Amino acid sequence: MQSDTLLISPDDLILITGAAGFIGSRLVENLLDGGYRNLRCFARPSSAGGRIEALSDLHRDRARIEVFKGNLLSPEDCAAATKDVAVIFHLAAARGEKSFPDAFMNSVVTTRNLLEASLLHGCLLRFVNVSSFVVYTNMQKPTWRLLDESCPIEKHPAQRGDAYCFAKVKQEEIVTEYGKKFGLPYVIVRPGYVYGPGNEGITGRVGIGTFGVFLHLGGSNRVPFTYVDNCADAIALAGLKQGVDGEVFNVVDDNLPSSRQFLRLYKRSVERFRSIYVPHALSYGLCYLWELYSKWSEGQLEPTFNRRIWHSYWKKSRYSNAKIKMRLGWMQKVATQDGFRRYFEACRRRVQSA
Amino acid sequence: MLKVAIVGCGKIADSHASQIQRVKGCEIVGVCDREPLMAKQLYERFPVKQYFSDLTTLLSEAKPHVVHVITPPESHFDIAKICLEWGCHVYVEKPFAISESQARRLIALANERGLKVTAGHDDQFSHVARRMRTLVQSGFLGGAPVHMESYYCYELGRSGYAGALLSDKNHWVRRLPGKLLHNIISHGVARIAEYMTSASPQVLAYGFVSPLLRGLGESEIIDELRVIISDEERTTAYFTFSSQMRPALHQFRVYGPKNGLVLNQDQETLIKLRGPRYKSYVEKFLPPAMLAGQCLENLGTNLRRFLVKDFHMKSGMKYLIESFYRSIVEQTPVPIPYREILLTAKIMDAIFAQLPMEGSQPQQRLTSAVNTLVV
Numbered sequence: 001m002q003s004d005t006l007l008i009s010p011d012d013l014i015l016i017t018g019a020a021g022f023i024g025s026r027l028v029e030n031l032l033d034g035g036y037r038n039l040r041c042f043a044r045p046s047s048a049g050g051r052i053e054a055l056s057d058l059h060r061d062r063a064r065i066e067v068f069k070g071n072l073l074s075p076e077d078c079a080a081a082t083k084d085v086a087v088i089f090h091l092a093a094a095r096g097e098k099s100f101p102d103a104f105m106n107s108v109v110t111t112r113n114l115l116e117a118s119l120l121h122g123c124l125l126r127f128v129n130v131s132s133f134v135v136y137t138n139m140q141k142p143t144w145r146l147l148d149e150s151c152p153i154e155k156h157p158a159q160r161g162d163a164y165c166f167a168k169v170k171q172e173e174i175v176t177e178y179g180k181k182f183g184l185p186y187v188i189v190r191p192g193y194v195y196g197p198g199n200e201g202i203t204g205r206v207g208i209g210t211f212g213v214f215l216h217l218g219g220s221n222r223v224p225f226t227y228v229d230n231c232a233d234a235i236a237l238a239g240l241k242q243g244v245d246g247e248v249f250n251v252v253d254d255n256l257p258s259s260r261q262f263l264r265l266y267k268r269s270v271e272r273f274r275s276i277y278v279p280h281a282l283s284y285g286l287c288y289l290w291e292l293y294s295k296w297s298e299g300q301l302e303p304t305f306n307r308r309i310w311h312s313y314w315k316k317s318r319y320s321n322a323k324i325k326m327r328l329g330w331m332q333k334v335a336t337q338d339g340f341r342r343y344f345e346a347c348r349r350r351v352q353s354a
Numbered sequence: 355m356l357k358v359a360i361v362g363c364g365k366i367a368d369s370h371a372s373q374i375q376r377v378k379g380c381e382i383v384g385v386c387d388r389e390p391l392m393a394k395q396l397y398e399r400f401p402v403k404q405y406f407s408d409l410t411t412l413l414s415e416a417k418p419h420v421v422h423v424i425t426p427p428e429s430h431f432d433i434a435k436i437c438l439e440w441g442c443h444v445y446v447e448k449p450f451a452i453s454e455s456q457a458r459r460l461i462a463l464a465n466e467r468g469l470k471v472t473a474g475h476d477d478q479f480s481h482v483a484r485r486m487r488t489l490v491q492s493g494f495l496g497g498a499p500v501h502m503e504s505y506y507c508y509e510l511g512r513s514g515y516a517g518a519l520l521s522d523k524n525h526w527v528r529r530l531p532g533k534l535l536h537n538i539i540s541h542g543v544a545r546i547a548e549y550m551t552s553a554s555p556q557v558l559a560y561g562f563v564s565p566l567l568r569g570l571g572e573s574e575i576i577d578e579l580r581v582i583i584s585d586e587e588r589t590t591a592y593f594t595f596s597s598q599m600r601p602a603l604h605q606f607r608v609y610g611p612k613n614g615l616v617l618n619q620d621q622e623t624l625i626k627l628r629g630p631r632y633k634s635y636v637e638k639f640l641p642p643a644m645l646a647g648q649c650l651e652n653l654g655t656n657l658r659r660f661l662v663k664d665f666h667m668k669s670g671m672k673y674l675i676e677s678f679y680r681s682i683v684e685q686t687p688v689p690i691p692y693r694e695i696l697l698t699a700k701i702m703d704a705i706f707a708q709l710p711m712e713g714s715q716p717q718q719r720l721t722s723a724v725n726t727l728v729v
Binding site for chain 2: 046100105170
């Protein structure tokens with residue numbers, strides 16, 4: 001990156017929330033590799049900070065890495081953590097949380113606390129909000145059409161039946177609101193499915209194992225994978241590049257495999273298991289029936305499967321990373337083939353140790 | 355139309371809002387949380403008229419007839435008291451209060467004002483719990499219960515709440531006298547309280563931090579508890595709370611002079627235990643066949659209820675809410691007698707009073723507790 005296009009100097013203070021997490025720890029590494037020498041890593045008191053501490057030891061002579069243990073629900077912790085900070089990379093999220101209030105609290109209330117704290121100090125140059133592809137509605141878009149940053153986001157996120165989607169849509173809303181109301185400079189990054197060692201699960205976009213057998217729902221769909229290092233690189237650029245305030249960037253890798261290709265590779269490289277392919281028309285019909293039943297039965301079954309979630313997860317779509325390449329100069333550093341090789345190795349180790 | 359308000363918009367608020375909207379003749383006129391964003395998110399997802407971040411504003415503007423208090427337990431007393439003073443009936447989530455003395459004061463205030471209160475012991479109103487109650491009332495046990503066993507377990511590993519609690523030394527659960535136990539065991543204790551007749555049973559409690567939690571550096575969250583309760587030497591009960599035993603049971607067993615009953619809350623099954631024995635080898639063959647028949651009968655009942663959309667996970671809560679509202683509208687008795695609410699609180703007080711302070715040795719504590727009981 002050319003230094004004249006950068007927002008901050010290497011000595012400016014950067015705050016990373018969720019720094020001990022899957023993407024956060026890679027982002028810290030990425031920033032250190034980029035020459036940034038003043039990092040504050042926000043982590044929960046219970047977070048295993050081994051990776052951050054190892055990085056801190058490794059860069060002891062060249063960088064100052066402060067591990068800030070705290071709770072983003074505490075305005076006092078947020079105020080202390082954001083003091084003198086030039087850029088915030090906000091990655092902490094309530095991923096995997098099934099409860100709407102908990103997901104909301106750990107994504108939206110925490111984000112509001114950080115934004116408020118940033119306003120208090122008045123020194124923030126950019127707030128990078130790490131969101132997700134789940135915010136896109138994909139409802140009105142015809143099959144196979146391109147899903148990019150111009151696509152609409154979910155207007156009724158509560159109806160998706162997915163607490164994470166609800167929380168992420170609301171989180172983006174509050175960031176945008178603070179941007180408009182208080183002129184707070186922000187960028188939103190929406191990664192697709194971030195994979196790599198440390199996240200060895202199979203994305204629900206490929207299929208689900210909820211009912212005792214793996215139902216393969218993706219079929220010939222392209223899956224919007226992004227390897228964790230590539231994603232961290234994109235997030236870093238979104239925080240450091242000048243002139244992109246208020247913009248949204250999708251992050252997906254090139255040469256995306258189809259769901260079927262991925263599953264075949266996974267079975268060949270990691271472990272064999274039985275899966276049943278559910279054609280798109282059938283999965284759509286089943287989701288619709290589930291939705292109707294949930295409504296008729298007054299929630300006897302939660303609307304976990306419904307048409308909105310089908311459109312978001314299992315509708316055939318194409319994805320683009322043209323904007324992030326053009327505006328931020330992002331390039332995929334880890335090739336998709338290499339990414340999958342490392343990921344499958346990690347999956348194999350996990351299976352063997354289980 | 356009964357006007358209902360919810361105070362506290364955390365995780366359990368979703369269950370309350372979902373079940374309230376299934377009850378006919380009521381509407382949610384307001385929700386309140388001191389964090390306005392939390393109140394707003396609940397308001398946006400359910401048919402709610404207004405949201406508030408201040409309790410008195412909710413009470414003065416929305417004018418509810420009933421308030422559901424579902425905030426962390428340490429605030430139950432103060433909030434319920436304010437609501438009663440404003441003339442509202444109050445449904446308080448479990449634990450009803452953090453001590454028997456607080457529970458007594460709330461009930462006295464409600465009586466004084468001609469209002470009603472109930473505790474969120476909704477497990478006691480699930481289909482299977484109601485079937486058990488009907489059988490006990492019909493004399494199936496052959497008299498008053500001789501002995502009861504209540505298991506209320508909790509899988510720490512499956513809960514995000516546990517993660518938050520263990521990682522946060524300032525978590526509100528840690529401020530409760532009984533900490534984790536205080537927030538969880540009342541369902542299991544209330545089942546015992548229902549069938550105890552004495553107002554002051556003897557309680558012998560033994561609790562400790564599990565090896566798993568100790569290994570994680572935890573020293574103050576007791577997650578293993580065994581209790582013996584004795585009702586003037588007529589009826590006895592064992593209460594077990596465990597985060598480690600598997601399966602993580604939610605069971606209640608009650609044995610009378612003639613027969614017994616086993617309620618499995620997780621599977622919603624009720625098994626009748628026949629007192630008399632058959633002769634010789636018949637005892638080896640006929641009871642197992644009868645047990646298989648009972649299991650099939652339970653399966654049939656559950657399936658039938660599911661098919662007629664009457665098998666919601668929180669069906670007990672809906673029944674309790676409905677019964678409580680009916681008791682208000684029709685001036686009939688409350689679904690949970692105040693005696694049971696007070697006894698539950700009293701047993702819990704007695705349990706927590708015996709639990710170890712940080713650093714003492716479990717065996718010493720047990721010996722000391724046994725000596726106390728013998729003396």
